[in-house]
Amino acid sequence: MDRNTVIAFFLIALVIFLWPLYTKYVMPQPPATTTTTTTPREAPVTTPSDPSPVSERAQVRQYEPEELTTESILPEADETFIAIDHPLYQAVVSNKNGGSIVSFKLKNYQKFDSTLVELINGENWNNLLLSFVSSLDGQETSLDNHWYTDNTLETINVNREVYLSFYTFYNDQRVEKELIFNPDCYKIGIETNLASISAYVSQGLFSIGWPNGLPSTEKNTKDDLTYFKGYAFLGDDLHTPRAKNELKMERLIGQTNWVAVRTKYFITALIPEQPAPSAEIGGIVKNGGKAKHNVYSVSLHQSAQEPSLIKLYLGPLEYKRVKGLGVDLDRVMNFGWSFIRPIAKGVLYLLSKMHKSIPNYGIVLIIFAVLVKILVYPLTKKSHQSTKEMQAVQPLVAELKEKYKNNPTKLNQETMALYKEHGVNPLGGCLPLLLQMPLLLALFQVFRSTIELRGAHFVGWITDLSSPDTIFYLPFTVPIYGDQVSVLPLVMGVSMFIQQKMMPTQASGQQKYMSYFMTGFFILLFNNFPSGLNLYYTLFNVLTILQQKYLTPQQAPSVITAGKGKKAGKPQKK
Numbered sequence: 001m002d003r004n005t006v007i008a009f010f011l012i013a014l015v016i017f018l019w020p021l022y023t024k025y026v027m028p029q030p031p032a033t034t035t036t037t038t039t040p041r042e043a044p045v046t047t048p049s050d051p052s053p054v055s056e057r058a059q060v061r062q063y064e065p066e067e068l069t070t071e072s073i074l075p076e077a078d079e080t081f082i083a084i085d086h087p088l089y090q091a092v093v094s095n096k097n098g099g100s101i102v103s104f105k106l107k108n109y110q111k112f113d114s115t116l117v118e119l120i121n122g123e124n125w126n127n128l129l130l131s132f133v134s135s136l137d138g139q140e141t142s143l144d145n146h147w148y149t150d151n152t153l154e155t156i157n158v159n160r161e162v163y164l165s166f167y168t169f170y171n172d173q174r175v176e177k178e179l180i181f182n183p184d185c186y187k188i189g190i191e192t193n194l195a196s197i198s199a200y201v202s203q204g205l206f207s208i209g210w211p212n213g214l215p216s217t218e219k220n221t222k223d224d225l226t227y228f229k230g231y232a233f234l235g236d237d238l239h240t241p242r243a244k245n246e247l248k249m250e251r252l253i254g255q256t257n258w259v260a261v262r263t264k265y266f267i268t269a270l271i272p273e274q275p276a277p278s279a280e281i282g283g284i285v286k287n288g289g290k291a292k293h294n295v296y297s298v299s300l301h302q303s304a305q306e307p308s309l310i311k312l313y314l315g316p317l318e319y320k321r322v323k324g325l326g327v328d329l330d331r332v333m334n335f336g337w338s339f340i341r342p343i344a345k346g347v348l349y350l351l352s353k354m355h356k357s358i359p360n361y362g363i364v365l366i367i368f369a370v371l372v373k374i375l376v377y378p379l380t381k382k383s384h385q386s387t388k389e390m391q392a393v394q395p396l397v398a399e400l401k402e403k404y405k406n407n408p409t410k411l412n413q414e415t416m417a418l419y420k421e422h423g424v425n426p427l428g429g430c431l432p433l434l435l436q437m438p439l440l441l442a443l444f445q446v447f448r449s450t451i452e453l454r455g456a457h458f459v460g461w462i463t464d465l466s467s468p469d470t471i472f473y474l475p476f477t478v479p480i481y482g483d484q485v486s487v488l489p490l491v492m493g494v495s496m497f498i499q500q501k502m503m504p505t506q507a508s509g510q511q512k513y514m515s516y517f518m519t520g521f522f523i524l525l526f527n528n529f530p531s532g533l534n535l536y537y538t539l540f541n542v543l544t545i546l547q548q549k550y551l552t553p554q555q556a557p558s559v560i561t562a563g564k565g566k567k568a569g570k571p572q573k574k
Contacts, residue, residue: 082164083155087183088315090116097129098147098166098177099190104314109265110455112219112464119266119314123212123295128190128312130177132206132304135199143168143175158183173197186315187325194304201304205277208310209299210268213261220467222291227264227449230296231332232281233257238331243283243294253278259298260313262332265451267317271327273309276300316451319348336445343442348450355452361465362458365532369539376436377547384548389424396422447533458535461487465532481524488534493523495541502548 081102084091092103102125105116120127131142147168156162164179173196180189190208198204218224232239234254241250256276260269283296302308313325323330335344354364396418404411419426447453448466456465470484477483496519526534 080149082149082151082153084158084181085155086158086181088186093164093179095147095149095166097126097144098168098175099164099179100126100128101314106266106315109217109316109451111217117217117266119214119217119268121215124210124214127210128208129211130175130192130194130206130208132194133202135202138202141170143170147177156181170197171200173200186313186321188312188314190310190312191307192302192310193307195306198304204304205301206304207280207299207301208270209280209297210259210261210270210312211297213296214263214266214268216263216293217266218264218467224264225291225293227262227334228294228296229262229332230281230283230294230298231258231260231262232279232298233259233328233331234279239281241281241283243285243296245285247282247284247297249280249282249297249299251278251280256300257327258329259300260329260332261296261298262317264449265317265454266315267313267322267329267332269313269329270298270300271311271313271325271329272300272302273311276302318451319345320352334445334449336441340438340442340445343438344445347439347442347446348452351446352452360458361453361456361532362462362535365465365536366539369536369543372439373540373543373547376439377551379436380544380547381551386425390426393418393422393424443536444533447530447536453530453532456532458531462531462535465535466530468528469531469534478524480521481527484527486527486531486534488531488538489523489526489529492526492534492538492541493519495538495545496522498545499541499548502545 080095082093082095084093087107089107090103090105091101094100094102102120104119106119107116109117111117126144129142129144131140133139134141145168147166149164149166151164156164158181160183162181164181166177166179168175175197176191176193178189178191180191182189192206192208194201194206213228213230216224229240232252234252234256239252254277256272256279258269258271259279259281260267262268278301280299280301281296283294286293286295300310302310311325313322313329315321317333319330319333322333335341351361351364351368354367355361358364358367397415400411400414400418404414418424451466453466454464457463458465461471462469468484468486469488470486472485474483474485500515500519526537
């Protein structure tokens with residue numbers, strides 16, 4: 001690997017390390033308003049029974065308010081649980097809050113311990129709560145108890161569109177809430193009707209919320225926690241507040257298209273059928289577990305004067321699914337800077353298309369690396385040739401340095417004139433690498449944060465292309481390197497060393513030791529990178545070695561011919 005390549009990789013490393021610091025200090029601090037809290041409870045463990053058929057819409061008993069109200073013979077509703085057997089997930093719904101999701105396991109995604117990914121824990125179980133400020137006394141009112149349902153099934157099999165209805169009473173007036181499940185997607189419809197009590201609702205607005213985000217699902221908890229974010233999308237503005245030491249919900253006034261909370265690979269979002277008039281969002285910094293992390297809560301405001309419909313998306317942060325919602329929810333996905341995003345999305349699209357025909361993502365990455373190498377072959381060939389041309393003109397440059405050693409300005413002028421005279425571009429070796437930089441950054445974004453590579457097995461010890469290919473752990477932690485030992489970074493380091501040995505000009509002195517230092521530095525740095533990324537970089541280096549050995553002329557020109565037939569080895573007469 002030549003010096004220009006080392007510099008290019010070093011710049012990539014700087015971007016990787018400095019970008020989080022940059023975003024930390026440029027993001028605005030949001031103002032704080034109302035404070036809300038929730039009391040966590042351990043979610044019940046419910047095992048779904050054998051699936052049973054269910055009608056398309058559960059019929060609700062019809063009661064006359066004067067015959068049956070919250071003040072009469074209606075017994076207090078005990079908390080009951082209904083198992084939902086969906087093609088994509090297993091869920092448990094409580095009648096509390098009029099349908100609160102107390103368990104949500106994804107069938108197509110497993111954790112590192114082979115159990116299904118669970119998106120509900122003891123902190124966010126109290127979700128989809130309806131609340132409002134009472135116009136009678138100005139107090140916050142939560143409709144969290146005394147919800148009823150006529151459903152008598154322990155398990156509902158979602159093989160068609162299914163409606164699960166709940167109802168309660170407030171001031172002798174009936175309030176309804178209905179969950180709508182579709183068999184082919186992660187969206188859950190939430191239809192609410194508070195029209196009968198709109199006179200008791202201050203400003204005619206109630207809220208429906210999702211507290212305390214989502215739990216961590218990855219083995220590398222520290223890495224997963226860095227992606228915990230809360231969002232509110234108002235108009236065309238994506239609002240992302242900072243978490244505080246105390247939870248303070250910020251009221252956002254304006255047409256709100258959705259609110260969402262994400263982790264590295266999963267997301268929950270509340271998407272109203274019509275833009276909501278306002279929303280609330282807030283985050284709190286918690287110190288529990290292995291690392292300090294941020295936990296976000298979100299809620300939407302809806303009109304109580306008419307029925308409303310909200311779609312809950314609870315599932316994987318899969319680009320195709322999220323993009324297909326048609327509400328720009330994919331903007332929460334990090335594809336890099338604006339000029340990098342189209343390239344990153346194109347790379348992801350191509351990998352996904354290839355995976356439909358090739359079931360192993362590792363093989364897909366190998367084929368992709370070969371295709372990219374073919375694509376950039378003219379650039380790398382030009383870079384190699386420019387390096388050799390620079391090597392051939394170095395004797396003349398050395399003469400100029402000796403002649404004008406006491407006049408740096410004149411030296412620079414004469415050196416540039418020499419390059420121009422002999423048609424040598426001093427940036428010719430570096431420019432092709434800079435042109436490849438957007439592709440390298442796009443690949444980095446795709447490989448480290450897209451769910452498509454999560455849990456993707458390649459071969460042998462490489463069981464997850466989204467995480468390091470660790471073979472064993474050290475009893476101590478090495479700065480930058482971490483506490484695990486991965487194989488692919490070591491192989492990549494060997495390939496970098498071989499490239500350095502194949503350079504047209506061998507480094508000497510400080511440059512030689514700097515090259516060795518950078519090779520060691522990248523071994524340390526890439527040890528924590530996803531194995532899919534390391535597999536690509538390693539194979540790309542191997543292909544570059546083969547290109548230099550078999551496809552690029554090895555003989556460096558001893559004489560450079562200028563445009564008018566002049567030779568570099570002979571001084572030109574003026």
